[in-house]
Amino acid sequence: MSNLEKKEMEIFNSRFSNSVRDLEASGIRKIFEAAGPGSVNMGIGQPDFDTPEHIKKAAIKAINDGFTGYTPGPGYLELRNALSNKFKTENEIDVGVDEIIVTSGASEAIFLALSSLINPGDEVLIPNPGFVSYSSTVKILNGKVIGVSLNEDMTIDVDSVLEQINPKTKALIMNSPGNPTGAVESEENIKALAEIATDMDITIISDEVYEHFIYEGVHKSPAKFSENVITVNACSKTYAMTGWRIGYAAADVKYIEQMGKVHQYVQACANSIAQKAAYAALTGPQDSVKIMRDEFLKRRDILISGLKELQIECNVPKGAFYAFPKVENCEATVQKLLKAGLITTPGTAFGTNGKDHIRLSYACSIDDIEKGLEIMEKVL
């Protein structure tokens, strides 16, 4: 390195915060950037459906009616009322309007939860492999990521959680149905983890954005079994609204108050128009959710039986819209598939224990799934 380069490096290093400077760009984005035109895309993390008409109409009405200013920080009262009702009827959780905060996607809710809980050096237990944002957010906040091993069926290994808890442990993140694995936690596991949270005084952040895309088993919220739970959810996946940026969190008021302070300064409030759309989504007809769920199930079955024919080992995902088959050397495999015209995601993007897997999203057409399988047959 020349003296000039050394000097530039010193300036760069002293200018930016250590935690952000050392953060790696998302492994998923890198793949998309390298993909050729016309590639089959099985790397997608969002429903390939349009937002239902009645939701769009509610947003247009909100604009015409002048709902274009700031809303109350935690969100419109009518929306929080609808969410309180949703939690009661769908999740059997009793939360009042002051125990709910509307955020800019589930992503902001996760950030608010973690930033209100952790001091530098505090430990957060995260499923390994798990959704990319969890570990990155902990790192931005100077916390320490502790990977939790998964069982054969990709559910959380309760013993691994117990073994890793120490006085520095602040939180455990759960995500059922899970990204990238499609695993659905059993009620027994959820109860056991909720009891651990209560007994050891740690907080569970339960990310439930895929709750409506379950094909086997039922969705249970840990908040039903413990008060130490921040439940995170969003309209993003359920109503094909990823770009609208409406998420929400529910928890005891002591959590929501702290999270609300961060929200006030980083976001002020969630988008006013999208909040009106979210109200229409939650209180209007729910048939679009079932249509998407049934379609994903059909696609899952085509993908899983195709993988079986190719003798590619894969757990049958019980939820979400991802399969997580086993491959050798995931990063080289992803590159080979990419060259042959198929976009997938290496398991390592989700944690070290993902190294023998790739993530395949089936939020794409059946035609694309079939083309994807043909490419896999040639390449693997």
Ligand SMILES: Cc1ncc(COP(=O)(O)O)c(C=O)c1O
């Ligand atoms: C498990 C999980 N949580 C949260 C998110 C982010 O949701 P949102 O778009 O509402 O911020 C995603 C997006 O892919 C996800 O897979």
